[in-house]
Amino acid sequence: xxxxIDIGAVEDIPVRAARLVKxxxxxxxxxxxxxxxxxxxxxxxxxxxxxxxxxxxxxxSITCPLHNWVFDLNSGQAxxxxxxSVKTYPTKVVEGRILIHKCALQIAVAAE
Numbered sequence: 001x002x003x004x005i006d007i008g009a010v011e012d013i014p015v016r017a018a019r020l021v022k023x024x025x026x027x028x029x030x031x032x033x034x035x036x037x038x039x040x041x042x043x044x045x046x047x048x049x050x051x052x053x054x055x056x057x058x059x060x061s062i063t064c065p066l067h068n069w070v071f072d073l074n075s076g077q078a079x080x081x082x083x084x085s086v087k088t089y090p091t092k093v094v095e096g097r098i099l100i101h102k103c104a105l106q107i108a109v110a111a112e
Contacts, residue, residue, distance in 0.1 A: 003101055003102055003103075004090075004092065004099035004100065004101055004102065005099065005100055005101075005102050005104075005105070006097050006098070006099055007021055007030065007098050007099070007100050008097070008098055009096055009097055009098070010032060010036065010038065010093055010096050010097070010098055011096070012098075013030065013031070013032040013038075013098075014032070015032060015033070015034055015036070016032070016033060016034055016057045017031070017032060017057070018030060018031045018032075018052075018053040018054075018057070019053070020043060020053055021040070021100065021104070023104065023105055024105075026042065026043065026044055027042075027043040027044075027051075027053070028040050028041065028042060028043060028089060028100070028104055029041055029042070029043040029051075029052050029053035029062075030091070030098065030100070031053075031057060031062065031073060033057060033059065033060060033073070034059075036093075037060070038091045038092075038093055038098050039060070039073035039074070039088070039091065040088065040089040040090075040091045040100050040104065041062075041071065041073060041076055041086045041087065041088050041089070042076075042086045042087045044086070045064040045066065045067075045069060045071075045086070046078075046084050046085065046086060047064065047066070047067055047069050047078075047084060048064075048066050048067055049066075050064040050065050050066030050067065050069075051065065052064055052065075052071065052086065060072065060073045060074055061073060061079065069081065069084060071084075071085070071086055073088070074088070075088065076088040089101055089103065089104040090103070
């Protein structure tokens with residue numbers, strides 16, 4: 001059995017935009033940057049709960065739309081603040097399809 005789940009085509013996400021994957025614990029934001037790299041992180045900012053999928057994407061970072069916290073899409077770490085991070089999930093692209101590691105769903109279920 002594979003460790004990754006197909007969640008859609010790369011073309012389903014416009015360049016520098018995000019789509020949501022709904023789980024039992026909340027939403028995961030899946031981003032496509034200008035270089036066609038795919039990233040997946042929890043959609044909820046730990047600062048004030050802002051929807052990161054609505055943030056401004058720049059390079060491999062996302063800025064929260066509520067209070068401008070910036071998160072590295074690779075590590076989930078907030079930049080420029082001492083504390084704060086979001087969970088990241090492994091992704092890969094195979095033949096134009098986005099695959100997310102099944103831990104994204106397993107962790108979400110276990111978190112309840």
